[in-house]
Amino acid sequence: xxxxTRLRPRGLHDPCLPLRCACxxxxxxxxxxxxxxxxQGRAPGAPVADDQADDDLTSLAIEDLLDxxxxxxxxxxxxxxxxxxxxxxxxADEIRQQGYRTLADVLRAVRGFYVTYDRNYSYVGVRGFQRxxxxxxxxxxxxxxxxxxxxxxxxxxxxxxxxxDIELLDRVEVIRGPSSSLYGxxxxxxxxxxxxxxxxxxxxxxxxGQGGSQALMRGRATLGGRTAAGAEGLVSVSAYGTDGNTQxxxxxxxxxxxxxxxxxxxxxxxxxxxxxxxxxRGFTAQAGVGSRxxxxxxxxxxxxxxxxxxxxxxxRAFAHLRYSRxxxxxxxxxxxxxxxxxxxxxxxxxxxxxxxxxxxxxWVTTEAALVRQFSRHALTTGFEYRNNxxxxxxxxDETGPLLDDRRGSHITGLYVEDEVRVSPRLLLNGGLRWDxxxxxxxxxxxxxxxxxxxxxxxxxxxxxxxxxxxxxxPYELYYGQNALSxxxxxxxxxxxxxEWQQRVAPALQVTASIFRxxxxxxxxxxxxxxxxxxxxxxxxxxxxxxxxxxxxxxxTLRGGVQARVGQVFQRVELDSTGRILSNAPRxxxxxxxxxxxxxxxxxxxxxxxxxxxxxxxVDGIVPGAFVGNLSVSRRAHAKGLGVSLSIYxxxxxxxxxxxxxxxxxxxxxxxxxxxxxRLSWRM
Amino acid sequence: xAPTHGSRxxxxxxxxxxxxxxxxxxxxxxxxxxxxxxxxxSVKAALIFNIARFVTWPSTSFTSPSAPISVCxxxxxxxxxxxxxxxxxxxxxxxxxxxxRVAEPDPSCHILFVSSSESKRLGVIVExxxxxxxxxxxxxxxxxxxxxxxxxxxxxxxxxxxxxxxAADPGLKFSARLxxxxxxxxxxxxxxxx
Numbered sequence: 001x002x003x004x005t006r007l008r009p010r011g012l013h014d015p016c017l018p019l020r021c022a023c024x025x026x027x028x029x030x031x032x033x034x035x036x037x038x039x040q041g042r043a044p045g046a047p048v049a050d051d052q053a054d055d056d057l058t059s060l061a062i063e064d065l066l067d068x069x070x071x072x073x074x075x076x077x078x079x080x081x082x083x084x085x086x087x088x089x090x091x092a093d094e095i096r097q098q099g100y101r102t103l104a105d106v107l108r109a110v111r112g113f114y115v116t117y118d119r120n121y122s123y124v125g126v127r128g129f130q131r132x133x134x135x136x137x138x139x140x141x142x143x144x145x146x147x148x149x150x151x152x153x154x155x156x157x158x159x160x161x162x163x164x165d166i167e168l169l170d171r172v173e174v175i176r177g178p179s180s181s182l183y184g185x186x187x188x189x190x191x192x193x194x195x196x197x198x199x200x201x202x203x204x205x206x207x208x209g210q211g212g213s214q215a216l217m218r219g220r221a222t223l224g225g226r227t228a229a230g231a232e233g234l235v236s237v238s239a240y241g242t243d244g245n246t247q248x249x250x251x252x253x254x255x256x257x258x259x260x261x262x263x264x265x266x267x268x269x270x271x272x273x274x275x276x277x278x279x280x281r282g283f284t285a286q287a288g289v290g291s292r293x294x295x296x297x298x299x300x301x302x303x304x305x306x307x308x309x310x311x312x313x314x315x316r317a318f319a320h321l322r323y324s325r326x327x328x329x330x331x332x333x334x335x336x337x338x339x340x341x342x343x344x345x346x347x348x349x350x351x352x353x354x355x356x357x358x359x360x361x362x363w364v365t366t367e368a369a370l371v372r373q374f375s376r377h378a379l380t381t382g383f384e385y386r387n388n389x390x391x392x393x394x395x396x397d398e399t400g401p402l403l404d405d406r407r408g409s410h411i412t413g414l415y416v417e418d419e420v421r422v423s424p425r426l427l428l429n430g431g432l433r434w435d436x437x438x439x440x441x442x443x444x445x446x447x448x449x450x451x452x453x454x455x456x457x458x459x460x461x462x463x464x465x466x467x468x469x470x471x472x473x474p475y476e477l478y479y480g481q482n483a484l485s486x487x488x489x490x491x492x493x494x495x496x497x498x499e500w501q502q503r504v505a506p507a508l509q510v511t512a513s514i515f516r517x518x519x520x521x522x523x524x525x526x527x528x529x530x531x532x533x534x535x536x537x538x539x540x541x542x543x544x545x546x547x548x549x550x551x552x553x554x555x556t557l558r559g560g561v562q563a564r565v566g567q568v569f570q571r572v573e574l575d576s577t578g579r580i581l582s583n584a585p586r587x588x589x590x591x592x593x594x595x596x597x598x599x600x601x602x603x604x605x606x607x608x609x610x611x612x613x614x615x616x617x618v619d620g621i622v623p624g625a626f627v628g629n630l631s632v633s634r635r636a637h638a639k640g641l642g643v644s645l646s647i648y649x650x651x652x653x654x655x656x657x658x659x660x661x662x663x664x665x666x667x668x669x670x671x672x673x674x675x676x677x678r679l680s681w682r683m
Numbered sequence: 684x685a686p687t688h689g690s691r692x693x694x695x696x697x698x699x700x701x702x703x704x705x706x707x708x709x710x711x712x713x714x715x716x717x718x719x720x721x722x723x724x725s726v727k728a729a730l731i732f733n734i735a736r737f738v739t740w741p742s743t744s745f746t747s748p749s750a751p752i753s754v755c756x757x758x759x760x761x762x763x764x765x766x767x768x769x770x771x772x773x774x775x776x777x778x779x780x781x782x783x784r785v786a787e788p789d790p791s792c793h794i795l796f797v798s799s800s801e802s803k804r805l806g807v808i809v810e811x812x813x814x815x816x817x818x819x820x821x822x823x824x825x826x827x828x829x830x831x832x833x834x835x836x837x838x839x840x841x842x843x844x845x846x847x848x849x850a851a852d853p854g855l856k857f858s859a860r861l862x863x864x865x866x867x868x869x870x871x872x873x874x875x876x877x
Contacts, residue, residue, distance in 0.1 A: 057721060057725055057726060057728075057729035057769065058728075058729045058732045058733065058769050058770075058773065060729065060733075061733075062730070062733045062734070062737075062861075062864055063864065065726060065729055065730050065733060065842070066730075066841060066842065066843055066844075067841060068721050068726050068841060068842070081759060081800065082759075082800050082802075082803075200838070201838065326806075326828065326829070328806075329806040329807075329809060329810050329829065329830055330806045330807060330810070331806075373803065373804045373805075373806045373807045374804075374807065375804075375807055376804075377804075378803035378804055419803050421804070423786075424786035454759070457759070457760060506763065
C-alpha cells in the first residue's frame with residue numbers, strides 16, 4: 001500500500017500536553033519579557049527602539065524624521081482598551097510574517113478560538129462552542145463593517161471559501177462576546193471585522209505568486225493609488241488551485257480488499273475572487289465576488305465513497321456604498337446601502353445518480369447611523385432595514401425535484417449606544433437594539449453593558465454583560481424539515497465577563513479573563529427523522545452553560561521580538577445532563593512569535609496551537625494535538641521583490657478534527673507537513 | 684489509552700525543539716546589530732518637537748517670558764516616557780518644554796496631544812480649545828477632518844503628518860517652511876476641513 005495520510009496519534013493522548021506547552025511558553029515569555037525590558041526601564045511606547053537611533057531623534061531635521069522607519073506600536077492599548085468587549089487585533093504584518101493562508105489560520109492564532117476543518121468548510125469554535133450543523137452562524141463576519149454572513153445558512157465563509165483574499169487585509173478585529181446590541185442576529189459569540197487596505201497603501205501595483213505542496217498554485221494582482229485630490233482606489237484579482245491531499249485514508253471505509261478506505265484525488269480546491277474599493281469625498285464603496293469549488297473526499301451523507309463528483313461551490317458577491325458626513329463638529333451621519341448575493345451549489349454523488357442541492361440568497365440592506373458627541377458622552381443611534389428578497393432552497397435527484405422552497409423576509413433593527421466618560425478612570429458603555437422579524441418571531445431586544453475602569457495607567461478592568469440572539473435561518477426552518485423545525489424560535493445567550501489587563505513590565509502585557517455563557521433554547525441538529533430529506537432536522541433543545549478562564553501574555557522583547565501566548569481553560573456542558581459538549585476542548589493554547597533578523601532584513605515567524613482532547617458527536621474522544629507553523633519572510637520594499645517560505649504543521653503531527661453528524665468518520669484527518677513559497681513584486 | 688513510552692519521548696522532543704528554536708532565534712536576533720529603526724512613539728515625540736520649532740505662540744499665552752511651553756497629553760498616554768525623554772532639557776525661543784498629562788482639554792496647553800482613547804469625543808475636545816492658541820495633535824485617523832490641526836499617520840513604515848492650518852486660532856503662527864513640508868507631505872488631504 002502506498003503511504004497515505006493516516007491518523008498517527010503519536011502520544012497525543014497525553015491530556016497535559018497543551019498545558020505543558022502553555023507553561024513552557026509562558027515561562028519563556030515571562031523571563032524574557034521581564035528581564036531585559038524592565039531592567040532598562042523602557043517606556044511602553046519605546047520598547048523596541050535601537051538605543052542609538054532613539055537618542056537623538058529630536059536633532060534630526062523634520063524631513064529626515066519622516067524617513068525614519070518605525071516599529072509600529074500596538075494600537076491595541078489605546079483603541080481596544082476602551083472597547084466594551086474583549087478585543088484582539090491581528091495586523092497585516094502578522095498575517096504576512098506568519099504565512100496565514102486564510103481567515104481560519106488567523107483565528108487559530110487568537111486566544112479562545114479554534115477551527116474545525118471537515119475538508120469542505122472551516123468552522124470556528126469560540127470559547128468551547130462549535131456545534132455540528134452550525135455553519136458559523138453564531139459568529140458575525142464583517143468586511144469594513146458590511147455583514148458577510150449570507151441569509152440562507154447565515155454562514156461566515158472563513159477558509160478558502162472566503163471571497164476575500166487575506167492578503168488584502170490591513171487588520172482583523174476579533175471582538176469576543178455578544179454584540180446583538182449593535183448588529184442584531186449572528187453576533188452571538190463574537191464579531192470578526194475585516195479591514196481592507198486602502199489604495200493609498202499601494203501607490204502602484206503588486207503581483208504575488210505562490211507555489212507549494214499538494215500542487216498548490218496561487219496568484220494575485222493588485223493595483224491601487226490615490227489622486228492629488230485625495231480620492232483613492234484599489235482593485236485586486238486572486239486565483240488559487242490545489243490538488244489537496246491526493247491520498248486520504250479513512251479506516252471507517254476500509255472493508256479490506258474491495259474498498260481499501262483510500263480516497264485518491266478527491267480533495268481539490270480552487271477559487272477565484274475579485275475585489276475593488278474606493279473612497280472620495282465622504283463616499284466609500286466596495287464590491288467583490290468570489291467563487292470556490294471544493295471536491296469533498298469524506299463521503300458525507302452516505303454518498304458514494306471516493307467519488308470526486310461530490311463537491312460544493314460557493315459564490316458570494318456584494319456591493320456596498322457608504323456615505324459619511326460631518327454635520328457639525330459634534331455630529332456625524334453615516335448612511336449605507338448594500339446589495340448581496342450568495343449561491344450554494346452542492347452535488348452529492350450516489351450510485352443511483354447525483355443529488356443536486358441548491359441555495360440562493362439575495363438581499364438589500366440600508367442603514368443609517370448618527371453619532372453625536374457631548375462633553376462627557378457620545379451617543380450613537382442607528383436604523384437598519386434588510387429585505388431578504390430571495391431565500392430559496394431546492395433539491396432534486398434522478399427521480400425529480402424533492403424540494404423547491406422559495407421565500408423572502410424582512411428585518412428592521414433600531415439601536416442606540418451611549419459611551420459615558422464618568423471620570424478619567426471610569427468609562428461606561430451601554431447599548432440596546434430592537435429587532436423585528438416580520439411574520440416570524442416578532443421582536444427581540446438585546447442589551448449590552450460595560451464598565452471600564454482604569455485604576456492606574458498600566459491597568460484596565462472591564463466588567464461586561466451582554467445578551468444576544470440568533471434567529472433560525474431558512475436552512476434550519478425549511479430545508480425539507482419536519483414539523484418540529486417549523487416551530488423553531490430564536491436561541492438566546494447571556495454572557496458575563498470580567499477582563500483585567502495589566503502591564504507588568506514596560507513592554508509586557510498580561511490579560512486575564514473569566515467568562516460565563518448561558519445559552520438557552522439552543523438550536524440543535526438531530527438525526528433520524530423519516531420526514532426530512534437528509535434525515536437531519538433542527539429543534540430548540542438544550543440549555544448550555546460555558547464557563548472558563550483565559551490568560552494571555554503579549555509583549556515586545558529586545559531586538560523587536562514579539563510574542564503572544566494565550567491559554568484557555570473552559571468547561572461547556574449541557575444543563576440537563578451535565579455532559580460535556582462535543583467538540584469542546586477543555587484546554588486550548590495559542591502562540592505567536594515574531595523574530596526580526598535585521599541583518600537579512602527578514603522575519604522569522606512561528607505560530608502554534610495546542611488543543612486538548614474533544615468529545616466526538618457520538619461517544620469517544622478525539623485526541624489533542626500540537627500543531628506549529630514556521631515562516632521566514634523578507635518583505636517587498638517600495639519597489640522590489642519580497643519572498644517568504646512557510647512550513648505548515650512543522651512537526652508533522654498526525655491529528656484530526658471530530659467528524660459531524662453527516663460523516664461516518666469519527667475523526668477527520670488533517671494535513672501533515674506542507675510548504676508554500678511566495679514571491680511578491682511591488683511596482 | 685496510556686501513552687506509550689516512545690510517544691512521550693516524541694512530545695518532549697517536539698517541546699525541546701520548540702524551545703531550542705525560540706532560544707536560537709532569540710540569540711540570532713540579539714547577535715546581529717539592529718537596523719536604524721526606532722519605535723513609533725519616539726519618532727512621534729521627536730516629530731512633535733520638530734513641528735513646534737516652526738510654530739509661534741502669542742506672547743499672551745505665556746504667563747512670563749521664561750514660562751515653559753506646555754505639552755499636554757489627553758487620555759490614555761501612548762508615549763510612556765518617550766515624550767518626556769524627547770523634550771527633556773530642550774528649549775524653543777527661550778522657553779523650556781514641560782509635559783503634562785491632562786484629563787480634560789485645557790486651553791492653557793500650548794500643544795495638546797489627543798490620544799486615540801478619546802476618539803469618541805474628538806469633536807468636543809477640538810471645540811473646547813479652538814478659540815485658544817492650542818496646537819492640537821493626534822494620531823487618530825480623521826483627526827484633522829474633525830477640526831484638529833496636526834494629524835500624524837503611519838504609512839509604509841514611517842510617520843507622516845498633515846497640517847490643517849485653517850483650523851488653528853489666528854494667534855498661532857506657522858512658518859512657511861513647515862507648511863511647505865506639509866504640502867509636499869500631502870499624501871492625505873484633510874478632506875472636508877473648514
